[in-house]
Amino acid sequence: MGMSGMWSNVRTRLGWLAIGSALFSGMIAGIFIPQVTAQAQDAEPQTYTVLAGGADVFNTAVLAFAPQSLKVHRGDTVQWLISGFHNIHFAETPTELIIAPEVNGQPLPQMNPAVAFPNIENGGVFQGGDANSGIGLDPTNPTVTFSLVMDVEPGTYTYVCDIHPGMVATITVVDDATAIPAPAEVLATGAAEQAMNAGTGVQAAVKAAMQPPSGAENGEQQVKAGLQPGVAAVLQFFPSISVIEAGQSVTWSVPPGMEPHTVTWPPPPPGSDFTLIPQDAGNPILALGEAAFPSAESGAEIGTGDNFNSGIMMPGQSYTLKFTEPGVYNYICFLHPGMQGAVVVMPSS
Ligand SMILES: [Cu+2]
Structure with missing residues (x-):
């Protein structure tokens, strides 16, 4: 695979360019699920579908597996429809996404290979233990579905998305004699859960978008x-346009939640967010590139024509810039296509 192709793919996935699915259309309206209990212990193994993220509406993504809990019989297949940047990892807790092992005496921040690369193949057989889909980096074959045959002892198995800690769900393998809902019913339940979460997110996004900008207070906007309403992530800036005076500041804050963001201008060149370091054997190293780190300290002064980049801000972090000259300063979040804003700096009065 081409390096640039790989990286644009990584960016796309990091950027939540959700893969649209007809499944999700009309979900916001809500779906009524009749409580039909299916009989089970079918002779034939069944295939159950789980939605992994999705419902990208008004730049709002749902960070959840749906349905949250699924029952299957031993030998049934579970298929995840992956929308956005997620992995499916059978583990009780998420694996650390970014690690910094020493390479030649220097820490090398990188995406954890235990997250990035699969340790079980798509379509493989889950027999318990640690099983990870990886994040599907090959642009010629993007992972939009991932499936496993659940050939494992009855019991409840937890899986997580390592990219979005908090995205967690279970599969319970039941005794053959136990009746469980049929695949169509499970899919409808998942779609309804997804719609509830998307609705909560979009309502919050619309409300925030309609709020008039507060203006700078004490010289700071x-x-x-x-935003992170529930398990939905709104991938927008609020307000998206700030109007301040020269000499005033803007502080961007990432709310607690699951999504990191950046405040960046201009867009970083391809390959500067992640850098591929091929290895003689095994998987390449997915090293964090220059753009992942701030180009200027928080609190720096910015004038006409200056570049700025917060680097990757994790939930709970914030970043401040002081704008010293009148002008229009556009910016983006390079992790999330379509997430953009501007600071209009008027002459000081
Ligand atoms: Cu973002």
């Missing part, structure tokens, strides 16, 4: 970098 506050901007929310994203």
Whole structure:
């Protein structure tokens, strides 16, 4: 695979360019699920579908597996429809996404290979233990579905998305004699859960978008970098346009939640967010590139024509810039296509 192709793919996935699915259309309206209990212990193994993220509406993504809990019989297949940047990892807790092992005496921040690369193949047989789908980096064959045959002892198995700690769900393998809902019913339940979560997210996004900008207080304009209503992530800045005076500041804050963001201008060149370091044997190292780190300290002064980049801000972090000259300063979050804003700096009065 081409390096640039790989990286644009990584960016796309990091950027939540959700893969649309007809499944999700009309979900916001809500779906009524009749409580039909299916009989089970079918002779034939069944295939159950789980939605992994999705419902990208008004730059709002749902960070959840749906349905949250699924029952299957031993030998049934579970298929995940992956929308956005997620992995499916059978483990009780998420694996650390970014690690920094020493390489030649220097820490090398990188995506954890235990997250990035699969340790079980798509379509493989889950027999318990640690099983990870990886994040599907091959642009010629993007992972939009992942499936496993659940050939494992009855019991409840937890899986997580390592990219979005908090995205967690279970599969319970039941005794052959136990009746469980049929695949169509499970899919409808998942779609309804997804719609509830998307609705909560979009309502919050619309409300925030309609709020008039507060204006700078004590010389500082506050901007929310994203919102996290429930398990939905709103990938927008609020307010998206700040109007301040020269000499005033803007502080961007990432709310607690699951999504990191950046405040960046201009867009980083390809390959500067992640850098591929091929290895003689085994998987390449997915090293964090220059753009993942701040180009200027928080609190730096910015004038006409200056570049700026917060680097990757994790939930709970914030970043401040002081704008010294009148002008229009556009910016983006390079992790999330379509997440953009501007600071209009008027002459000081
Ligand atoms: Cu973002």
